[in-house]
Amino acid sequence: MIGKARQPTEHEIRHALDRVLASPEFETSERNRRFLRYVVDETLAGRADRIKAYNIATSVFGRPEDFDPMQDSIVRIEAARLRRALENYYLRDQSGGLGIRIPKGAYVPLFEFLEVRASEITDDATAPDPASRRPLHEYGPRVLVENFNQQGDVHNQDVALVLTRQVIAALTRFTEIFIYGPESSEAPRGAVEGKARLHIDYRLVGTVTVSKRSLRAEVLMKREADGLYIWVQDFERELDENCNPARIAGLCSEIAGHVARVLALRDGILDSQAREAAGEGRRHFAGYLKLQHFHDYWRSLDGNLFEPLRQDLEASIAEDPNFVAAHACLSMLYSNAARYGIDVSHCCADPLGRALELACHAIRLAPNSSRAYHARAIAEWFLGRTEESIATLQIARTLNPNSPEILAEMGFRHAMRMNWDAAVPLLREAYIRDPQQSGQYRMGLFLYHFAEGRPERALQKLEAINAPHLALVRLAMAAALSVLGRKDEARRALEEAGRLSPALRGHLSEDLSFRQLHPELIALITQAIGSIDPSWTRARDRGIRKA
Structure with missing residues (x-):
């Protein structure tokens, strides 16, 4: 959403509200429609200062006068659902006009003029064709990795090229982001004659310095829209006197893995950038934002998030049948329905069967998707196919060895079968790589310490789960x-x-x-x-x- 200088009139605001409420694309409950109308009406009446949790609960949700927002989180939960419904509505509606947004941490609405969203791939001389909109799964961060520059020892002049390729390979394993190498004909800043120019969101550049004793790399990422550098990191690794090529290749792989994890993991650079741009980019990061919503649920396992997310993902795969990650995430939701006793009988008689079907379909669509194999492994586990599940997780790990979540899942499953030699190193390594990932996998470390007669340590692991x-x-x-x-x-x-x-x-x-x-x-x-x-x-x- 992009604000213009002038303030919208009351007529424009009411027209925007009526348009949202009348649209079948605005998928939310009747009480959240009342919620939206209430906050807009109060704002227009000059009573924005009264838009508080207590007044919303008693005026919109029918709560009694002794309602306590500290004890009852109904308003916070419904506000999150309303925000998501509005976000999804404006992702689908690209016609511009006035938009309504409920900012996080508040209930007072904001009114902002929207620009008609142009296609992400444009020919500067040609107007965008609204009918040529890309499918949902193709909307996500786009990164160009440029050839790294090399300085220092000329006898090792291929090191920069090796590191460039290693970084591209490591990032490409995260299939929900789009990586382009320097050889791409669409990569240069200027459009190639007769071809459209690809919209790039970020450029990754670097310098490699090789001496007799060390390999030093500096890697930077900048935002293409304004040239702002959003991340920079230095790496320095020791070399032996012979500058062993195998050693150099191994160090390049290690650095590339670190770069990929920092950029592509949940809450990494690209994740935070997409969240920050969600209010502006709207459609541009649409597919990627779906996965962020899933990650928010997977980290907390908050039951209040389950059903809105399930509906959203079902709608996403209906809109885009080739959206691999949405199929995989939806599969994991249905596995959790069986796992945690969430009633989905209104839409699915066999949640584990549905989970397996979705995961297998995701694999057929993208045989290189580690997320799809991860989803299939979970369904297989709860169907009693433990050996198949471990084998499937191994495939997922091979496809993306930089994913701490897959390491944690493997460790957790080995722990449940008391395979401690495999379980404990995997779990410890997973949390070293990403201490902020879902605490659910720490249950594997609880089982380990509990079985080994260390209940105090086991209790500490449970407290870290925070669920x-x-x-x-x-x-x-x-x-x-x-x-x-x-x-x-x-x-x-x-x-x-x-x-x-x-x-x-x-x-x-x-x-x-x-x-x-x-x-x-x-x-x-x-x-x-x-x-x-x-x-x-x-x-x-x-x-x-x-x-």
């Missing part, structure tokens, strides 16, 4: 506290697990077996839980709701 809304985390906490002899705390943790997932009681062994936990681990956990409350390990005749 108090997951019953299984509370259950594991109760088991560790029980072994430590802290029975009162263990009972409170177990009561919370029961509140979060009532059907676990009496079906604990079956639930842990569904998760493909090793029988010895199941025995250790059920014994610890049974010593607190035997009813949890006593079989009952009712269905299991996954925790």
Whole structure:
């Protein structure tokens, strides 16, 4: 969204509101439509200072006068859904005019004039054709990697070329970003005669200096739109006296892997740039932003995010059947529906079957997508195909060895089968590479320390997960506290697990077996839980709701 100098009139604002509310492209609930109308009406009436969580809850959502925003997060949750619905609406509607935005951290709307979005690939002499809009999956960050310059020892003059190619190869493994090399005929700043010019968002440039004792590289990334350098890093590695070519190649690979992780991982440079540009770029980063929404869910496993995200991804693959990453992310959501007992019966009778189908289709569309194989591995695991799942994860790791998430997933699955020699190094390396990734994989380290008789260490790993809304985390906490002899705390943790997932009681062994936990681990956990409350390990005749 790009603001113009003049302020919109009330007539223009009401017309923009009516256009949004009347459009079938504005996919949200009826109460969020009331939410939007309320905040716009209050703003136009000069009462923007009254647009607070309490007034929204009581005026729009029918909450009683004793509503406490600190205890009830309904307004915050619905505001996030409304923001996403508006964002998706303006991603689809490229006609310009006045737009409405609810900024993060506030509920007072902003009104901004929109520019008609031109095609990202344009011929300077030709007007863009709205009908030639690219499919959703082709919208994402576009990076040109230029040939690195070399200085220093002329006997090693190919080092810069080796590093350039290694960086391109490492970045290309992250299939949701678009990487172009210096040889691309569309790469130069000026359009090639008779050809369209490709819109590049970022340029990656570098200098390599080789001496008898060291290899030094400086890598920089700048934003093409304004020439601003957004990232720079120096690397220095020691060389032996012989400047062994294998050693140099290995160092180039190491540096390239680091560059790829810094730029392409979740919360990396490209991720933060896309989030920052979301309000302006609209369609330009549309496909990439879908994946960011998934990452936000995957990190927190917040159940409130699940259904809006599922609907959004279903709509995305309907709009763009070739959107590989959306198929894979949707597959992982359906696996989680089975894994955490999320009711999707209104749209899917067999969530694990749907998960496997989506993942396999993603692989058919893009056999080099590590995310697609990751999704298939999760579905296979909960279908009881543990060996196939580990093999599939190995394929994913081969496709993208720079992904800490795949390392963590592999480590977690090995831990559940008590393969500690494989599990522990993978998990530790994954969190060294990306300490901010989803805490769910730390459950593997909990299992390791718990099985090895270190309940205090196990408890520390659970606290780092930071997912108090997951019953299984509370259950594991109760088991560790029980072994430590802290029975009162263990009972409170177990009561919370029961509140979060009532059907676990009496079906604990079956639930842990569904998760493909090793029988010895199941025995250790059920014994610890049974010593607190035997009813949890006593079989009952009712269905299991996954925790």
